[in-house]
Amino acid sequence: MDRTERLLRACRGEPVDRPPVWLMRQAGRYLPEYRRLREGVSFLEMCRDVDRAVEVSLQPLQLVGTEAVIFFSDIFVPILGMGVDLDFAPGPVIAEPIRSEAQVAALRTDDPRESVPYVFEILRRLRGELEAERVPLLGFAGAPFTLAAYLVEGQGSRHFSTLKRMLHREPDVLRALLARLTDLTVSYLNAQVEAGAQAVQLFDTWAGILSGPDYREWVLPAHREIGAKIDRQRAPLILYVNGVPTSSRTCSRAAPTCSRSTGVSISPPQPAWPESAPASRETWIPASSPRRSRRSRSAYGPWRRPRGRHAATS
DSSP, X not given: OOHHHHHHHHHTTOOOSSOOEEETTOSSTTOHHHHHHHTTOOHHHHHHOXXXXXXXXXXXXXXXXXXXXXXXXXXXXXXXXXXXXXXXXXSEEESSOOOSHHHHHHXXXXXXXXXXXXXXXXXXXXXXXXXXXXXXXXXXXXXXXXXXXXXXXXXXXXXXHHHHHHHHHOHXXXXXXXXXXXXXXXXXXXHHHHHTOSEEEEEXXXXXXXXXHHHHHHTHHXXXXXXXXXXXXXXXXXXXXXXXXXXXXHHHTTOSOOEEEEOTTXXXXXOOOOTTOOOOSOEEEEOOOTTTOSSOOEEEOOOOOOOSTTSSOO
């Protein structure tokens, strides 16, 4: 079983010979080669530079030996195409936070193929580099709620109090923003699949700040819509919700996603890997938070979900 078949079968909950392994934050400061390539170049310049982004994406494969390549970029790259003025210091900082209906209406909804074309050139180049070695290529996007959290707050925050005030006092503004971001995410992920991504991951890093009822009202509908509208026949969808704010049963209602990632603080079911094991209905991929951890950690999947009272892990 080659690396591409192993990962895609695992994402679809089908039997595999062993768990595939890849690192969510494969390219980063832990690699001296990455630091040398970043010298004198801003983060956004790295994301726009096709040659550098391709080289950085391939570094973990060459130096660490991971079984999949996730292309080098950031969840905020497609937001640049909406006309939002942002920078990284080191996380995303929004020059004019989105807090009114007029600002939401002014957001552009251009085709990401035209607004951020370099993303798809990076993916095409990587697919060409990886095809001969049968190494799978992963794409990704930020989920609407997490993108909205930064856009409303203006930058990263421990509690996102401005976002929570909007949720309760101006819900229509937040709903309109989430609707625009959902449309963008669908277009962006489908364009990644067209450009060569063989699986795509949706990162909802800040959904864990919500209570269970708020999660179901403000996060789950976008997950469902994205899962229903992207081309999952060509590329499985992996959902990452940091903190898993409610039970796994609630998260699983984001179906039709095939796989779920969880943070390292979440205890997944114990792996069971007999060669004759039947296909699992769920894939569990524990992973580090893309924002909170400086060290890349391995992501393993899938685990067969055990029966009994421990079947649902929150």
